[in-house]
Amino acid sequence: MRTRFGPQGADYAEKFARIVGAEGVLSGPAAERAYDCDAYSVDRSSPALVLLPRSTNEVREIVAACLESNIPYTARGAGTGLSGGALPALGGLVISTKKLTQILEIDLANRAMRAQCGVTNKKLSDAVRQDGLHFAPDPSSQTVSTLGGNIGENAGGPHTLKYGVTAPHVLGVTMVTPEAEVLELGGKVAGLAGSELIGLIVGSEGTLGIVTEAWVRLTVVPTHVETALIAFPSVRQATETVSEIIAGGIIPCALELIDHGILGALRAAFNLQYPEGTQAMLLVECDNGGQGVAGTTADEVRSDIRRISELCERNGAIHVRVAKDEAERAKLWEARKKGVGAMGRLAPSVVTHDGVIPRSRLPEMLDFVYAVAAKHNVGVANIFHAGDGNLHPCFYFDDRDPQQVERVVGAGEAVIRKCIELGGSVSGEHGIGVEKLDLMALMFTEDDLALQQRAKTVFNRGELCNPCKVLPNQKSCVEHRKRWRGVAW
Amino acid sequence: MKPLAELTSHCIRCGFCLEACPTFTETASELESPRGRIYLVRSADEGKIQWEDVRPHLDRCLGCRACETACPSGVEYGAILEIARDRLNRLRPNLARKFLLKTTTTPVLLRFNLAAGRLLGSKVPEPFSRMISGQSPEANQPKAQSMGNFSPLTGEDLPDVRGEIYLLEGCAMRVLYPRVHQATRRLLRRIGFTVREVPQGCCGAMHAHNGELADARGKARALVAAMPGDLPIIVNSAGCGSTMKEYESLIGPEGEAFAARVTDLSEFLLAYGLKERLTDAPGLREPLTYHDACHLAHGQKIRSQPRELIRAIPNVDYRELGEADTCCGSAGIYNLTQPALARQLIERKYRHIQATGAALVATGNPGCHAWIAQAAAEHGQTVRVLHTAELLEMAFDAAPFTA
CATH class of the missing domain: 3.30.43.10 (Uridine Diphospho-n-acetylenolpyruvylglucosamine Reductase, domain 2)
Structure with missing residues (x-):
């Protein structure tokens, strides 16, 4: 039909x-x-x-x-x-x-770039990489997803933990309003007319108009980066370690968890290696970018990653591997970022959920996710931004079977209910779209929703x-x- | 071959293929993207839309398989394309394309064509192009390369013969690129191998790529019969090698052992020590670059081997090509069936080649060779195109290539 x-x-x-x-x-x-x-x-x-x-x-x-x-x-x-x-x-x-794929202006002195909204996220960064700069938001889809889409969804990504989501990196937008007017908000310099409204536009999921161009902030690429892949014999040991790392005073620039549900697919797709008996892996990265959050010298960055590694080992990690060079780091990130795409090896369809919880509740939440998947009889894998408590339970199933679709929708709803019960949110970075319309009422009162309307x-x-x-x-x-x-x- | 329902079910719509697809980046249309095409094929297979609605979008696919390289889920796009095209061909045969395939892959007809074509000017004739593509022609008529004037290989440093191999002569290759075969044989001899000569036909790759699977199977079976035993089968044409390595999927178990013997020339030369032989060669001084043929880079995952060999040329000034593994638009007969898109892609390719400042471009497939050479001629002939085998042989003995 x-x-x-x-x-x-x-x-x-x-x-x-x-x-x-x-x-x-x-x-x-x-x-x-x-x-x-x-x-x-x-x-x-x-x-x-x-x-x-x-x-x-x-x-x-x-x-x-x-x-x-x-x-x-x-x-x-x-x-x-x-x-x-x-x-x-x-x-x-x-x-x-x-067809709107032009980069229109690069202003290195002011660390800003104006681009059309169909440019892919990665091309923005590629255009200024030789100048030691990049567009910091890095959603996992960055090789294909567009600036406009990133703005619409207020996209996140692994490095959100340190560098924030898309919103703080957008200085100005050109948009076509639903009344067919071209509206310019903000611009190259922070604080221009309308710039306070950009926060409303970013993340409005294309419901307030169509952004066609944007000024984005360029961020200095860190000069020293250390990345470690750490294997745990149980998911619980990994999730408990996550909050301990942050509680220990180190904020890595990325702290990702990958569970046993998807490791096999990542090995097949990206030749990701892990020891026998691995049930979960943490991908941890520290760098000297940004201001004063992590170490600022190469030695301090190395010391951060060493402290994290030691903590992991105390918590039962069975293997710690620190990437030896940029090529190895890139391979690890490819496996992480394209990981959800490898789920076609498991089933014809996947729904990637996006709830947020306080990271201290990760251990019980993951237990809950596995229990929900078992109860609804759907497959599940987790590959997500553990450091900021942004879950991505990926339910995999055969979308040709309407009953399975129903079960997946039911499982997703149960997970989101639990997120809210734990003091979290219905969505971290993927947006509400049509998927989570029904779930909005779990988080917002009627008054809240009326105000948003x-x-x-x-x-x-x-x-x-x-x-x-x-x-x-x-x-x-x-x-x-x-x-x-x-x-x- | 696996059924379409199974093959298409592995696409979960992540979209990581989009930017890898030349027709998507040129047209910006989801309909001309791998994800879109897989979805359309799946929908037609399940009866949700008509096969005829899918046809133009599969026609516009290059079959370059860059999407397979990009796909984290291992979707076998090449197989989906071939089976879906076969389905379309059976629903409504494309006689013009069948004729084109026949004449290109039958040496005697191709030779006749070359002779007749010379009477008709350099471009493919307008009425013929209109019939095939509905557009004006872009590709020139094929022109056969002249043989190289090589002196016999002798000398003390020539190693003893240590084995024999089969060499795929190919249908179009043997007519259009005889000097590539000469260079290939010489390189093989330089590492101690000679060619066991056998009568042989076309491998069926062009037919498979265009969805004429019955024809492809017939040719594949004949080729398997023509090369019995366990000698390695060396192929210097990417499209052929790619299909021959997938004979098991095409013709079943009888193709399995054969497929395992198929080796691209660059793999073989590297494995058997050409790099070491090159150290004594005079080498080359012109700046040069390498274009990945799609059926090497994406079809056979061969990227490093040709580069490693080229970089071993003494005094080499090797420059990496931007978008080296993006299709040049030749894509078998694509520059005849889709001239406009093929033209856009060759211009994009040539811009990258010019940006390297290279005087020589090497590649491992006859289609790319001819198409890039045409662009080079159109752009003032500052760049020469050679097969990788020719480039490597030239490093030993440049004279036959400068004549």
């Missing part, structure tokens, strides 16, 4: 081709299929048309035409989102940013711009939701 709302594609293809050119319009059954979900495939809904604009002005013209003809639209970057943020919930248009209304009064996302119970969304979930297969 195809879900199509708003216009029939063909009627409007010509109209939009006048804006973006014939090559910028994708239509027909294949386009409707290929763009009906992102990397979260439990919910699917087809667009009527997909547009590939080449400039901010074309985006503005598209939005103006949508206003005029009452067509819903949803922005999409690389489609690597994990909560269905790019799902065209009410059909209409998918507006892809993948009002804040949204300041930018987005209508129901066309990325409808049915983030805030539950939006008008005209509830009945359509039944069509999205698990229906495609």
Whole structure:
């Protein structure tokens, strides 16, 4: 069954081709299929048309035409989102940013860069690597995910622990508002007009408009980095060690946990080596970047990683390996960052959850995750940002079986309920999208949600711009939701 | 071959393939991406969309398999593509493409074509291109390389013959690149191997890549029969080697032992000591670079071996090529079936080549060789394209290559 709302594609293809050119319009059954979900495939809904604009002005013209003809639209970057943020919930248009891939200006003296929002995260960093700088947010999808998507989701990543999520690294945005106006907030220099509103835009999941360009902050690349991979014979020993490391006064720049559920896939995919009997691994990195958090000299960084290693050994670690050079470090990070992508070796589909808890509760939380997976009879692996308590239980299953889809949704809900019970949050970095709409009420009261709705209304009064996302119970969304979930297969 | 349902089920939509895919980065369209194509094939296989809706997007796929290198889940995209194309060919045969495959892979027809083609100018004729692709032509007519004037290999430092190997002569290779085979034989002799000559046909790679699986299987079985025993089978054409190493999947158990014997020339030369032989060679002084043929880098995971050999050339000024393992757009017959996209990709490739400042480019596949050579000619012939075997032989004896 195809879900199509708003216009029939063909009627409007010509109209939009006048804006973006014939090559910028994708239509027909294949386009409707290929763009009906992102990397979260439990919910699917087809667009009527997909547009590939080449400039901010074309985006503005598209939005103006949508206003005029009452067509819903949803922005999409690389489609690597994990909560269905790019799902065209009410059909209409998918507006892809993948033709907006220019880096527009690099200002080394002011450590700032202006880029179009379809540029991949990694290309931002690559462009200034030779100058000793980078764009610090590093979501695991960074080789493909876009600046626009990172801004929409306020993306995190392993190094969030020390360098923070996307928001503090965005100095300015150019966006097309739902009223089809081009709005500039902030800019190259901190504190420009509108810069205090950037915090509202970053993380709004494309519901307040479409960001087309941004000024981002460039950060000095640390000159000394030490990375260790530490094997534990049980998950509990690893999780208990995590809070001890931080309690011990060292904040590594990254502290990741990988459990037995995915180690085999990582060995097959990336030749990741670990001793027999390993049930969990910690990937720990210390560097001399940033200000005053960790050691600032090479010796201090080495001493930090040594202290962490010793602590791990006291806690029963069976193997500690410190990467000997940049190449080995890069290989470890490749295995970590592309790790979830290796789960296709285990099952046809994966849902990666994203709850947050106080890291001191990690041991009992992980026990709970395994128990939930067993109870709902779904496979689970954990590969996540343990240092800041940001869980990623990855439930793997066969999405062709509707019962399994239901069980996975149930297991996810149980995990998120537990996160909130432990004093945590419904999402760390993957966003709410459509995946966690129902779970918002677990964390926010009706008053909270009403306030968020009002804040949204300041930018987005209508129901066309990325409808049915983030805030539950939006008008005209509830009945359509039944069509999205698990229906495609 | 595994069924499509099984092959496509390993894609969990992470999207790590996207930036590796040349047609995605050129078009920005999910429909022209590996993830999109896998999803479309899976959907058609399950009856959710029509196969005809998938066709144009599989037609636009280069089959370069860069997505396989990028894929953490080990999705066998090449196999998915071949099976899905076979399905499409059976639904509606593409006669023009069948004809093209036939003429390219049958030496006698190819020779006739070369002769006839000279009467028709340098480009592939417009009506022919229109019929194949619906677009104006970009590729020149194939032109055969002339034989090199090599002096016989003699001398005290030539090692004793220590073994025999089979050499795949290939269908197009033997007609278009005879000097590459000469250089190959000489390099093999320099490390003590001679070629056992046997009558042999086409390996079926082009047919497999284009989804003519019945034809590919027939040719594969004939080739297996033509090279019995356990001698190593040396291949100097990336596309052929890649398919021959996957004969088990193509023709079943009878292909298994054969596939295990298939070795790319660069692997063999490195394993049997050409690097050491090179230390006594006069070497080369021109700045040079290396372009990874897709079916070496992505199809066979061969990246370091050719580079290691090239870097062992005395006095070498080797410069690494940007996006070295991104497809040049030749992709078998792709520059005939999709001229516009192929043109975009060769220009992108050539920009990177120029940026290295190299005077010589080596590569290990006839398709890339001809296509990059055409670009070099169009851009004022400041760069020469050679097969890796030619470059290495040139390091020993440059004269036959300068004539």
